[in-house]
Amino acid sequence: MQANKNKNTQPELLVRRFLHAAGFRYRLHRRDLPGKPDIVLPRYRTVIEVRGCFWHGHGCKLGKMPKARQEYWGTKINATKERDQANRNALETAGWRLLELWECDLRNDPDGILEGLQAALRGI
Template identity: 55%
Template sequence: MADVVDAATRSRMMSGIRGKNTRPEMLVRKFLHAHGFRFRLHRKDLPGVPDIVLPKYKTVVFVHGCFWHQHGNCRFAARPKSNADFWSAKLGANAARDARVKTELEQLGWHVVTVWECSLSQVELTRVASRILKRER
């Protein structure tokens, strides 16, 4: 099935998708900061360049978009029907990379917390904060 827009328009649309400072990430950061957590952002010296790094708790937080990281059984993680082979390879590679990065971080002694875009609520963010506090040294 052919794309419904021309290549230049599709390129412009895709270039607008950000990897850092996304709205879900900003919500998590705002919540954590308001609850007294201090953190670093996008540390390049750690595998996968985590969205939020809390050195005091030896914890990293990844804020994942359900589509791009293929959140299981999520209505936002549906794969496109057009260009199915491309999307299958692309999204499968993203999920494989996420698993590899999580393993690498855990081997380095970091606790990995994943927050999914679809589950951003006060209750879920409170659970995240609780999981981080359990790691306090």
Template identity: 45%
Template sequence: MSRIKGKNTKPEEIVRKYLFSKGFRYRKNDKRLPGTPDIVLPKYKTVIFVNGCFWHGHEGCKYFVWPKDNADFWKEKIESNIMRDIRKNKELVDRGWRVITIWECEIKHDKDATLNKLTEQIIGGANAD
């Protein structure tokens, strides 16, 4: 697992490149905030997490399948990731931040629609998950 990229993944790069092209300015992986959000838009008091479907347990997604090998380890690992995500999102909301989560599968399935929706969420102030 030490070789798994946790930062600057392809989906994150796609989202950041899009946001920059639309004039949004952001910070990356801000450690001062709970959960170290992938993208922070201070002007909009919004954070964006670009989650990998497997690592964050995206139920109902074709990219998330419970591993058969070492099943107990993976169940504990992924469930703890899910609980951590919930806890950190709540901390951010309690501090007045808007939290947007984009799933890897959304970008793979319909990148343009996902990115356009993201712009609307940021500007319109809609909370999304």
């Protein structure tokens, strides 16, 4: 699993390129925030997490549990979900807004998701 990237994934790079082109400035993987979020927009006090459907246990086709070693993967993915929830709670308690973008949504409708993201940020 060391070969699997946890930073600078294709969906994350897509969101970063869009944000930059739209004029948003951001920071990456800030260590002083819970969970080292993917993208941090300090001006908007907003954190964007780009979630991989498999690794974060999304209910879509991409989040399907493998047939081999189901106990191992079930435990691993459940622990990831619990960690995500703990990080979400810590960020909200600290006054940050969290936006989660899922890999499947970015694959199926990137323009719609990115336009919605821009509208959410401009509406602050």
